[in-house]
Structures are given as C-alpha cells and as structure tokens.
Amino acid sequence: MGRVTSKARWFWPLALALLVTDCATKRAVEHHLPVGKPQPVVGELVRFTLSYNTNAAMGIPLGGPSGRLVLSALTIAALLVLGVLYRRTRPSERLRVIGVALVAGGALGNLVDRIRSSAGVVDFIDVGAKSVRFWTFNIADMGITAGAVLLLLALGWKTHNRGLSRPQTKP
Numbered sequence: 001m002g003r004v005t006s007k008a009r010w011f012w013p014l015a016l017a018l019l020v021t022d023c024a025t026k027r028a029v030e031h032h033l034p035v036g037k038p039q040p041v042v043g044e045l046v047r048f049t050l051s052y053n054t055n056a057a058m059g060i061p062l063g064g065p066s067g068r069l070v071l072s073a074l075t076i077a078a079l080l081v082l083g084v085l086y087r088r089t090r091p092s093e094r095l096r097v098i099g100v101a102l103v104a105g106g107a108l109g110n111l112v113d114r115i116r117s118s119a120g121v122v123d124f125i126d127v128g129a130k131s132v133r134f135w136t137f138n139i140a141d142m143g144i145t146a147g148a149v150l151l152l153l154a155l156g157w158k159t160h161n162r163g164l165s166r167p168q169t170k171p
Contacts, residue, residue: 006091011101018105022139023112026122038126047126051136054120068114075111079104096154102147109140 029050033039038047054067082104089096113121123136 007086007089007093007097010094010097011086011104014098014101015105015108018102018139018143019108019112022106022109022143025139026109026113026124029124030122033124045127045129048124049126049136051123052117052120053123053136054118057141068118068120072111072114075107075114079107079111082107093154095150099147099150099154102143102150104147106140106143106147109138109143 029048033048033050035050035052038049040047056067056071082100086097086100086104089100091097110121121138121140123138123141125138125142126136127134
C-alpha cells in the first residue's frame, strides 16, 4: 500500500469532518426545528432558524427554475478545480491544503442537500441584532468562507514570497 502524504493527512480528515458535521447538524435541525421559527442560542444575537435556500450563496438567484441543476453543475466544476489545486499543492503548503479541504468539504455538504431535496440547501445559523440580520447560513458555508480566506492568504503569501526572492536589479 502506498505512503500517505502529509497533505492527505490534513486534507481528508478536515474535508470529511466538515462534510459529516454539516450533514449531521442539518439533519438535526430539520428534525427538531419548525421552518422559519427562530430559536435563540445566544439571546437574539445568534439564533437557529431553519430555512431552505434554493439559490446561490447569500440567496443570490441563479438559473431560475433550473437553478438546482445549474448550481449542482457549478459545484461539481468547482470541486474539479479544487481537485487540480490539491494535486498541484506541495505537502509543505499546509495552509493551502487546509483551505482547499475546507472549501471542498463545504461544497460537498451543500451539494448533498441539492441532490437530496428540491427544497434547497438547509440553512439555520441566524446572526444579527433586532431586524439587522446576516444571511442565514450553515456549517458548510462557514467552511467555504474560512477555506476561501485561507486560500487567499496562502496564495497571497506565495506571491509575496516570490517577489521577495527575486534578485534586485539596479536601473
């Protein structure tokens, strides 16, 4: 049997843990909460409010009635791009590996919802104060956001370091 690379040791546990946690929390919320009825968690600041999102991130409409297919296809395409990014990532680039794992795990979590039900992606984390509320989101969305930030940092760090390592020429 082949040697497991250090990047695989980070990638697979993170991506799978995020996927399992996302799916488990969504099923628990669907089982225990009525749709649209906020349940305070940290007062009114953080609430659990079950909702279904048939649109893209932050409720952005995409694809009209065929949006489920369009979003599923876009997610699969994004997962393929993430696969290429993972393969091109060196084991020493841990921040990049973690970012790819979080984005991939989150994308898979939301894809499972789109495939499982025409109702849409299960969202339930509701943050805000009084009538000023952020978009309702889920664990997968948190993973995607954190992973995207880590990827930006990792790719920015790589670009920054390249610039520092170039020899300086005098005009």
